[in-house]
Every structure is written in C-alpha cells, then in structure tokens.
Amino acid sequence: MKFSNWLSQRAVQKKDAIAIIYKSLSHREIWTYSQLENEVDRWVERLLGLGIKSGDRVGLLLANRPQYIILVHALVRCEAVAVFLNIRLTTEELRWQIEDSQTKYLICDEFTQLTANSLGSRIEDLIIENCSITPARSPLGGGSSSINLDNIQGIFYTSGTTGKPKAVPLTYNNHFHSAIASALHLGIEPDDNWLLCMPMFHVGGLAIAWRSVINGTAITLLPKFDEQEVLEAIAVEKATLISLVPTTLNRLLQHPNWQNLQKLRAILLGGAPASPELIDRCLQLNLPIMPTYGMTETASQITTLLPHEIPLKQGSSGLPLFGNRLRIVDLHDTEQELPTGAIGQILVQGASVMGGYLKQLENKAVKDRWLYTGDLGYLDRDGYLYVVSRRSDLIISGGENIYPTEIEAILLAHPAIAEVCVVGLGDREWGEIIVAVIVSNTELSLVEIRDFCEQKSLARYKFPKSIYIWESLPKTASGKLLRQEIRDRLETK
Secondary structure, eight states, rough: OEEHHHHHHHHHOOOOOOOOEEEEEEEEEEEHHHHHHHHHHHHHHHHHTTTOOTTOOOEOOOOOSSSHHHHHHHHHTOOOEEEEEOOTHHHHHHHHHHHHTTTOOEETTTTTHHHHHHTTTHHHTTTTOOSSSOSSOOOOOSSSSSEESEEEEEEEOOOOOOOOOOEEEHHHHHHHHHHHHHHHHOOOTOEEEEEOOEEEEEEEEHHHHHHHHHHTEEEEEOOOOHHHHHHHHHHHOOOOEEEEEEHHHHHHHHSTTTGGGGOOOOEEEOSOOHHHHHHHHHHHHTOOOEEEEEGGTEEEEEEOOOOOGGTTTTTTTEEOTTTEEEEESSOOTTSOOOOOTOOOOEEESSSTTOOOOOOOOOOEETTTTEEEEEEEEEOOTTTTTTEESSSSSEEEEEEEEEEEHHHHHHHHTSSTSSEEEEEEEEEETTEEEEEEEEEEOOOOOOOHHHHHHHHHHHOGSSSOOOEEEOOOOBBBBOOOHHHHHHHHHHHHH
C-alpha cells in the first residue's frame, strides 16, 4: 500500500506552521514545514548524486539537531533504509553493527567525525563526509513522492538474549500506526509542541519526530538532556509534551525550577519501571505523568496510563493503545493463556509490532503475529497491564538497555577472574546500577575492572558501578547462575 509522502503533505497543508525549534546553549533555529521540505529536497539531490538508491542501508551516526530529522526524511524520499547508530558506543561496537546491518553508506557530522574515522579502512570508504555541508541550492525534485507502508524505514539495535544486540527492522506501517495510536490516546491540541530531549537513535526519540509530522505539530529539539535547558525550553518555547525516563524525571524534580513541569499537559514516563515513590511524588506535585510500556520491537509505546487513572491503578502501565492486544501466557507452556491477575510472559500484537528480527532464519520472538516480549506481568480484570519484570536479566539504567552477558564475557577475559555475574540493583537516580560479582584469588579494585572494560572497548555506560568478590557463585544443578539469588543477597547487604 502506498501513501503520499508525509512531510510533503504537511508542507502543503501547513507550510508556514512551525515544524522544529532547535535550541542549544547559544543558538536557536526555527524551521517551518515548507522550509523543512525545501531542505529535504536539497539533500535528496545530493544523496541521489552520491549513488544512494532504493534499498541501500545508510548509517546515521549523528548528534541531535535538525539535520538528523532532515536526513531521515531525505532517506525516505530516496527509498533507502536508515540504520540508527548509537553515538555512545565504542568503535568496536559500532563496527560490528555496521557490518551486521550491511550498511552501505555512513553519514556522520562534526561531533562524530573522529569516531567515524576511527572505524577502520573498510568503513572509511562508506563515509559521506560531514552532513553539515550545504547541498546544492537548486533542488531537482528527485526521489519518490510516495511511501510504501510495507517497506522497512529503519533498523534499530536493541539488547538480545545472547548478549549481542539484535537488529530490529521497523516499517513505515509500524511507525504510522504507533503515531496514530498515540494520538488517539493522548489527543492532539493545535498548539502541541513535543520537547525532544532524548537521542534520536533510540526509537522513543525518533517516534516523536514521526508523531509530529503525522499530527502536523511542532517539536522543540535539544542537543541532549540537560535539566536547565529542558526546564527553560518548557517555559520559553511553550512545550506541551515530553518523554522522559525515571532517571531524567528525578533530575528535573531536583532542579530549583521544577515547577515548569506543571506547564506540560503530558509527561510520558517509560524506558524503565518508575518507583512507587516517584509516582507518589508526581501525584503530590500535580504533574501529568503517564507511565508507559513499550520497546524497540513495538515502535515505542504499546500501553499508556492516563493521569486520572493513576490513583485507581497504581503500578500499572495502562491499557493497550488503539489497535493493540495483550496476552499473558504461562512461562513454561507459552500456548496457555493465564487468568486475570496471574503473572506470566507478556505477549503483544498490533500493527506497530515488528515482523521479526533481521537476519534470523527462525524468528521465535514473533509467532502468529504475537511478539513474545520475554517480560513478566499480569492483567487486571479491566485489562490494565502491570509489568513485574522487564526481561528478567536485562538491566535498564538511565533508560539504556544493558545485557549482563555482554559485560560478563568481557570480564571473564581478565586473567584474574574465574567466574562473574553481572546484575542490576535498584537505584533512586538511575533506576538500576550495574554491579559485578566476581570469583577471584586476587583483590581487584573497581578502578582496575573499569580500566579493563575500557581496554576491551566496552561503552562507558555499561561499566560496573561497584564490584564484590565472593568465594563462589550460587548455581542450579545444571550450572546455570542463580541471578535472582545473587541479586537478593546483594540487596540485603
């Protein structure tokens, strides 16, 4: 099925309406929908001139700024597939994702140029130099004017059960239905302005860009999350919505100008479970928080709890958004649906759900269009979802998904470490912090461990925050680590 290009439609219907407000410490830009479309036209000409064609995979290694959104739309017109690369990863991690996704071109900017250049000689041949270079002034009007909803728009990497990230291909259909379902649940106001302060290489950040153009509303884009800049942007730019993780909301509440949050009509809170203390505080401060549940595989939100529902449904992530369905199945017999209130694996079905992971011959995560999330939860008698555990072993720290087996594999390469178990422990600021329990005959310090991780090219946000040295680690009869027992022992210390 083909649709007219979303941005092109908005450029006709709302040509003088604000599409993007970009704010940095000393800089402010305003882009109308017609200006955005004109810039996309110019980039389409340049990208086509470089040989990018339909189906090519183009890596985006970029910081948050308007050019990111422009290039996403330009790749739509080229019918190319965007590969969203996390600029916080090390060169080794990036190189693996580029090769795994079969990226043909790599677009960087002045903030990521050095990283791109350090990826190696084979990768250097892929790089399109600095995306801030101004394209030709006279657009040729190239590229496709329509969107095939079944085509893959982008590839996102998310943590997988093997420790290696999994490639999640999302179609235009996934993004479109996610945006429409969100709009039906939250409503659309004429003056809506979504404050985007999360990275656009995360599906939650890109989802905001899609919602804005589909809804014909504005975005206030920040280069990164900064408490002062966020609160100032809410007041000055009159933002009405924001997406946060518990860590960033906690930081905003500690700022002297936290009251600016009360000017918003919606604070979507996802990425990790919010503590009861944080929810209670927000209720006391009359903040319009909306706890959500979603993931990369579902193109962002899948359930959302509205503010007026929180007092009656504390701890819930809400009802499924329009067009989505939930089931809870037995952990051992995944065909058996569980009754109301029983904890089991969460299954999701809907038009925003991916078709399956990239390059996996057997996509066991999706069966009969049901996504087996691996998360644990239950439904109450009204159909509200309560998430008990986000992928039992997965650590979610500051909104980042961190899989312990990846860190464990690196630590086991240390000559003084015989065994290791990495777990996440609850933390008021970060949601969870990374803790490593090791078996070693040598007294190793946290500094030594972190230095070793750096030598092994592990991203810094995956470094352990603390270590413990034990004589042995508890295991099952088959030798499997008893992670929950280890976590419980640490929490009682």
